[in-house]
Amino acid sequence: MQCSRSGLVVSLSCLQVALGLLHLALNRRHPMRYGKHDDYKQKQEEQRPGREKAEGNDSSQKPPPPLPAEDRAHVPARCAWFLQELPACLVPALLLAWRNPPRLAPLGCKLLAGMFCAHYFYRTFIYSFLIRGRPFPLKVLFCGILFCTYNGFLQGYYMIYCTEYPDDWCNNLRFTSGLILFLLGLGINIHSDHVLRQLRKPGEFTYKIPQGGLFDYVSGANFFGEILEWFGYAIATWSLPAFTFAIFTLCCIGPRAVHHHRYYIKTFTSYPRSRKALIPFIF
Incomplete structure (x- = not known):
């Protein structure tokens, strides 16, 4: 297979940035419907057989239509x-x-x-x-x-x-600084995943306030770690596709961190108001 640096790579990289910006535009105000933002369970509850309206017991009332397949x-x-x-x-x-x-x-x-x-x-x-x-x-x-x-x-x-x-790329400042950022982000990501898992017992789906690690400073510690990873990877490799992927990641999970932050504040009256959404002490 031969490299098509000026054609295929540039086209796919530009498409990736466009997809990231489109995702940002579509999900800036409303989060993607999965995880804590999925109202699937609520819809199931509303559609349970035998459920009647609170204002009456009209047995002739037709049952609500089934949920859409999607x-x-x-x-x-x-x-x-x-x-x-x-x-x-x-x-x-x-x-x-x-x-x-x-x-x-x-x-x-x-x-x-x-x-x-x-x-x-x-x-x-x-x-x-x-x-x-x-x-x-x-x-x-x-x-x-x-x-x-x-x-x-x-x-x-x-x-x-x-x-x-070049043969000495591993001694280049871009590589060493990018590698440090990548490893730091990976460590934050893995630790944040561990913190989130420990909030629930097996078979439990209740959401709780995460505590410990970077969660003491931001609501989206796992998202911050992953964004840091891919910007570190982009700097270490100094490649166009890696930078466009880092931008896509920021556009994709950055807004989700904001929506998580709003969810926690709305759901838990005791949620620490000093926490930021994504970047410690800043945003």
Whole structure:
């Protein structure tokens, strides 16, 4: 496979930025309907057989219409996260396998395998089996699978077939500073996931106020960690696809952190008002 640096890579990178801005515009005021922002359980309660209006007991009242298929179609959280994250790990691995030997000799391949694939290996094979979450909407899962496949191809294709780093790149300030940011973000992300899991007992879906770690300063500590990861990866690799992915991540989960923050303030009267939504002490 040959690199099409000026054509395919630039086009896919520009598309990624456009998708991020579109997502930001569509979800700036209202969050995507999954997790704590999914009213699936509430709709189920409203549609239970035998439920009657509070103002009367008219037995001739027709039962409410069934929920639309798009609202009923949910997948267990662990299965959904595994299926959604798998392509981002699998596609680059396949591209590496198809590359003529030596497969990991170029520095770009090592960076891809060591940073990008490491994150998604954790997300696919560890996080997805530990999560305790509500059922996941099928339409959101489908969009997630498409994006992870698309982004996995873009990052993998560029790093395997297009990048050319000097021999001393690992001593470059961009690489070392980016790697530090990536590892810091990864550590925050993993620790925040652990804090969130400990809030619930097995089989429990009640949301509680997260405490500890970066959650003492922001409501979206896990989101902050992931954003930090991908900006660190972009700086370390100094590649157009990595920077566009970092921008997409900010546009995608940044607003969700804000919606989480508003949810906590609205739901819990004791929620610490000193916490910010995403960036400690700032925002």
